[in-house]
Amino acid sequence: MSANRPSVTIKDVANLLGLAHTTVSRALNDHPKISQDTKDRVRATADRLGYITNLGARSMRVGSSKLVGLIVPDVQNEFYGAAARAMAQHCAQHGYQMMLGVSEDDAQREEMHVRSLREARAAGVLIVPCASPTATSIAFLRHVPTVQFLRSHAKLGQRSVLADDLNGVASGTEHLLGLGHRRIGFIGGSTDISTGRGRLAGYESALRRRGLTVDPSLVQVGPPQPAFGAQAIEALLEQAGGVTALIVASSRQLLGVLQAARRLQVDIPGSLSLVAYGDADWFEVSQPSITAISLPVSAMCERATQALFDRVESATPTRKSDSVFPTQLVVRASTARPQAAAASRVRKAHAAVTRQAAR
16 A cells, blocks of 8 residues: 555545535534434445544645554563564654554454554554454555554455464474474464464474374363463363373463463473473573573564555555564473373372362
């Protein structure tokens, strides 16, 4: 999309609907004398065209805005917190101010932030999209230079800056296989999201390359929240045969996994080896230190912001393209060779805690 594309005006909306521009203005401002049917038709058409409320005629894309939006699902996630800090610094260096919105992976909340950024005449948007962006979000973002970050959604198009999720998780799984583990569990995000699909595919591909069958009972996917991580590890430990190793492909789920492991008195790595996706600062000082699939956060943020500024300043549309950054496996103390009867000890520990809770 050209950075100099003329803005959609009330007159454009009125002409398309065959209405007076005063009627359209009143409909958009919820005037009581305008029928609900007319209001709905006007708002739907305005959204489809990308009209922005209170926008001065042809003023949005003239390069005057120095505001950039960043929409992320969760600021408690260390990765997104680090990314927000890095992107804010890059924006400041380019003379832009960054506005942060948190979607909590909710499509309606995401749309609210997109609307706010459009109405604020943001020069561009950096977004970690939710699983199913609304039609309004998709339509609005077509009219604003946009770069997708970490996740990608086909309907949003434009530029994407991603990590190599598939090969990253494959390397962690291969590390565990190389240590001799065969009962390897996987906990990750929903496959409705691109990162969830890519990370699960990496786990599965590593097993298949070793001639192993993927056991669906060893796979737990769900929301990237600590509560799900805790539930998932308990479910895996209760499986017949148990697990001797675990890939946790979400940093928020990891918190729940570690809390449950401590409560269940699981010895890491004696009874259970652990590989985590992402590499927060505390991984290195944890007891034991955590083997991690590390992402180049700084380089990804710099590429994403530069890609956005290139789109903002470009006089011609750019084709959709992806930048995919390799990950790095950082081996630490949370992984080791499987010990005899490790899975049995884990199940016994879980059973003991369950019995104690039932008393």
